[in-house]
Amino acid sequence: MKKQDFFNLEAVEAMDRVDGRLKVTGAARYSAEFPIPKLTYGVLATSTIASGKIQSLDTKKAERAPGVLAVISHFNAPKIPGYSEGSNPAKGATTKGQPLRIFSDDIIMFYGQPIALVVADTLERAQFAAGQISAQYQKADFQTDFDGNVSHADYPAQAKNRNSTGDYVRGEVDAYKKAPVKIEAEYVIPTEVHNPMELQSIIAVWDAADKVTVYDKTQSLKGAQGTIAQAFKIPAENVQVVATYVGGAFGNALRTWPHEIAAVMAAQKVGRPVKLVVNREQMFTMVGYRPYTWQKVSLGATADGKLVGISHEVIGQTSAYEEFTEGTVNVSKFLYACPNVNTSYKILPLNVSTPTWMRGPGEASGAFALDCAMDELAYQLNLDPIELRLRNHADIDPERNLPWSSKYLKECYQEAAQRIGWFKRNPKPRSMQSEDGMLVGYGMGTGSFSAGRSAATASIQMSADGTYTIQCATTDIGPGTATAMVQIASDVLQVPADKIKFQLGNSSFPKAPSQGGSSTVSTVGSAVTAVCVSLKQKLAALAAGQGESAAVKPADLVFENGKISSKDQSINISYTDVLKKHSLPSLDATEESRAGAERQKYSFYSFSVHFVEVHVHPATGQVRVKRVVSCADAGKIINQKTAGSQVIGGAIGGIGMALMEEAIMDNRFGRYVNNNFADYHVPVHADIPHIDAVFIDKKDPYINPMGSKGVGEISLIGMAAAVANAVFHATGKRVRDLPITPDKLI
Template sequence: MTTRDDAVGRPLERVDGRLKVTGAARYAAEMPVAGVAHAVLITSTVARARIQAMDTSAAERAPGVLKVLTPFNAPRLPGAPRPGPQEPPAPPAPAPTGTGAQGPAARGAVMRVPTLLQDEHVRYNGQPIGVVVAETFEQALAATHLVTVRYAAERPVLDMASAPKNPPEKVHPLGGERATHRGDVARGLADAVVHVEHTYTTPLENHNPMEPHNTVAVWEGDALTLYDSTQGITSVRNTVAQHFGVPREKVRVVSHFTGGGFGSKGGPWSHQSLAAMAARETGRPVKLVLTRRQMFGPVGGRPRTVQRVTLGADRSGALTAIRHTSTSNTSTLEDWIEPALNQTKILYACPNLEAVYDVVRLNVGSPTFQRAPGESTGTFALESAMDELAIALEMDPIELRLRNHADTDPETGHPWSSKSLRECYRAAAERFGWSKRTAAPRSMRDGRALVGWGMATATYPARRNPASCTARMLPDGRAWVRAGTQEIGCGTYTSMTQVAADALGIAPDRVRFELGETDMPENPASTGSVTMASTGTAVHDAASALRRRLVQLAVTDPASPLSGAAEGDVVARDGRLSLASDASRGESYEALMARQSGRVVEVTTSTRAGPEAQQYAMHSFGAVFAEVHVDEDLGTIRVPRVVTAHGVGRIVNPQTARSQIVGGVVWGVGMALLEETLVDPRTGRYLNADLAEYHVPVNADIGTIDTIFVDENDPHVSAIGAKGAGEIGITGVAAAIANAVHHATGVRVRDLPITLDKIRR
């Protein structure tokens, strides 16, 4: 056993920080590969068509061009999916319904349907329809403009309001059923004294990580190495191996650093296999980097949602019925559904509930995970409706939520593994000064600015997926720990170092943690806030097993001061093994290893959620309070401060955890006020596919973000008690800002983003 936790819970500086700030951290496209050629995608300029011909002759004659691949000369890939012109593939099988192991990987791996030049059909504007390979990126890019395409165009389906819905039997939300019913909603609404019923919409949005998607593909005989910017090295390996019909062990994926993904890099897309195809066809290593415009369409985004929320309550504010429906768009390649109803099923105690999904197919790129997929869009609708209900009841919004606090999971009846939502409301409201709020809209001012205060509840599931780890004690007494997870900017190198250090009872600088290669022990994708609970538990278990192995070695070694001691009497502390009752009787790991003739001591462990995943409901919760200032004449909106409080289990590193919440709040500000992907209704072209026109928050848009972590002990969620903080930070933020805007102006905006024209209407 270890005697105390010295590293976990400390705001340890990032162990990879120096590498990043000095430029020594190598991202995928920066990996030094000799003789690399450069590839650029050719993308379609129409949204629905059959390609009749592609003239590549001018491109092939251009300086430096090595190869131009199109649907007419690309090799057939034995494992590539081949959907019909407008027909998506069969949906994935339903996933297990247990609450403890439902990250995106466990909910049924997303069956991406890439476009790999295997047919001539165009299904959205911007679809990859060719690849140019040249000696330099500039030569390849220039040559893409020399390719001419002749289309047999068809009229695209782009209007969500008029597009037909999928038949109910073809609506398969990840991890659940199309419809959820609890109690008798009709009776609950009939019994209600107060009703609220409104439609809320969220637009198409796109990820804009600093690092665009990119892959370097290297063939050595029949073995393929991919240096990839990804959140899921294992899923990329498995999918590319399937496409090329090769064993998985023949494909190695390496991703030591990823410059942001936010869900878009959570699974494979077309470019990984196209880079591998180009490398095999040219006999050269090939680097393929997407342009900023190509980040819109080929690598997903958040779909549009139209959500109808109906709430009924008695005079005391107790909810008698909830009806929440959500229609989202998908592509014609696959049936992706934005899971916007998940939080509604569990957030408030209500005996009567109906939640129903629908989906329509449009000629746009396939949607995908985008930070807190579903909960971010769903909390906007639900928490806006709860604010409207509070106003109708003339009740404080916090009081309404407290009166409907769910003491157990309303969906399953299971107890929560831990829940500190009441404390989150109290702590955040106190820090924010909520008691000074006057309820009437337009009743608070700061000079010429209308001031609004709004709040909302935040939530996200606490998930845990199977994970593995290898831990070694080296001859010099240092630990070497490896797990095939990913570093996407969250601080994984640092937090895993802290977990391993405490389990072994050594200082963090005596641990070397490595990740990002598929020949390391397998771990889940870094999505859905699963990494800390999943990989963190695997690291803890492996390091603990290694410590026990070393204790066994010491107590059975006649040369050790601990020889003959009972294993249970030995503790690890400060890099030493010693008796709990007599710290002077012991030795350092280094001294113990010096007698092992230079060999290492190694253990590999695998971990998964146990029966507690079916016995408890596992979620993180929080409260978000926002202040807005609205110019009375212009309608411009500023957010000078946001206060949050979250209960996310054990905090391994307060510094990196705070960064996660701050990043989520910043994105929530963007979701509320700025972000919207615009599509030409005639051509399906993404109109603002760059960082000049797709607006994201900058420093001038962000005021003070004050984050509070409520102490929370969760003995059930994982061995280290952590729930994950990456996703929950954005949930509830858009609703809190929308509620504050209404408080400031008296105008209720139910269609994101909240722009000045909607305020001034």
């Protein structure tokens, strides 16, 4: 049983999703759908000011309404034991801040902040009663206007603790200024809201005075378990978190939000299970969003297109009570070979709720600015945008000065360019038209994201009937995690996939990290590989441990098609017969897997390129995306179908980012005016053409046993730039503030 035999996905064909039938038939059960006896319903009432104090709260009508069990506010909320630790952000907190502590005081810090929770015996009664609550406020000055307050931006406290500014410098600061060819441009990303189909939801059930079960929409089972345990000061093992299915998240379920604590609190207070589902309007203010971000990218190059300097300045929005930071400047540090790079990242506190990570967190925003600037530089140099990137290809990681674990970005450029017909275009802006008179443009963008791997544990049980159950406390927000894990296990065990069940979505299973950051397959897949190898070793020891076969070494055994054999055929036995011979009803194993010293020797990243063809109406400025080719360098692809779906989904998200998505703030009131699906536009089927998802599909030799790197983030990172660059090629107009709406083109 040699190491190279453990994994051979080349022989595995793409599988349909193991949970596909459950999902399309409606049998899959999401967090708000569990049939809990004596269930009650919670509805949040929210503030109608952006800053100030609650002077009075009239809840009498709500309390007297039919079916109401409780109205909870800061006046009567049970004390959350964990809230007593640390400073309260509402009482003289520093800019470091902390998460909102719901119903802990009378301070209002943003419009739509929860001020009360109604619990009733039906949803409709809870909604009616919540509408009967009225508040009187002592209003305070507030600021939600990013542009009007940008001078107040400052470095994050964490960065200032590292050095005086938190800036990154490699080589000479602002070296671009000395270059013969320069680009200086400012770019804006508006606030963008996750808006998955499934609303944020939770059902909280207290099983005992110190024991609670929550059915929660979360990407982090262990994270939610720890947060709830800390807040209510109960043992973590007494908190069970269930998230069997998650209907999209994009990052907004990576942390435990105040509404979740409120539901657990309410269930404790009323002594019955409480279901709380955040409504669509509240999704804009209670569960994070991509923050409004201003960027300035300055590039300097020689006349033949070699980069001399990159300067990247960023100011990102955060809340007035909690710092949020993300990796907006990250790509500028390593994506292109450049001796002189300096970046600056500041945050601007405003009277808004706290942002959070959104797919391609920070890097998606940063790559838009960087790759649009690269496109501008290419046109100024009269150089093909691909050629400019090839001349500045980073053969090693310039930030860490380490070799890449693997990198096939050049192959991505070549494959995607050929597929979309890049070299057949006329490179001159506004030079191409379709037969129906539309302006035609081609654009491209590059994406990259860290290929992470952390620690995870998996358990397996083989039953005497030849079925296998694997458990791990990971979640699945849509990429097909269970399917990939079944494929991995099938390949390692050499048994049919339909004999394997992968169970996830429960915090009582062996530990796993959050599903986020494009690291789940790498991390959990490594644990699944390890536990399957462990099971094979146990089977080998049992098979080689008696009779004439006792002299056979387990390492010399071959596993194939559910059988164990030796070269001399003294052993030729099925896995199930091994258990029968030893009178074992089952065989178990549990293994942890984590990254090793290779993380210090190599730089691990996934890469992508996106090519887009757009048609723009010359009179109205309407933009239609006609073709998309996305090519990913993500190591060995475990499942072409599910990975392809991720790339398509990311491309759609990038098109929405480029052309549609924007949460619009009315700064007179500090309130979003398009906080609904009618006015906040996201791509629909009519907006999206065929998307050609392509993979280089070559193993990374160092990252994990499968050789697989993450796909989720790179499927979006760089896409918005590709669309914007295509629009410029079509129209000759450079739009640097997203989204690119018709009014900006006419």
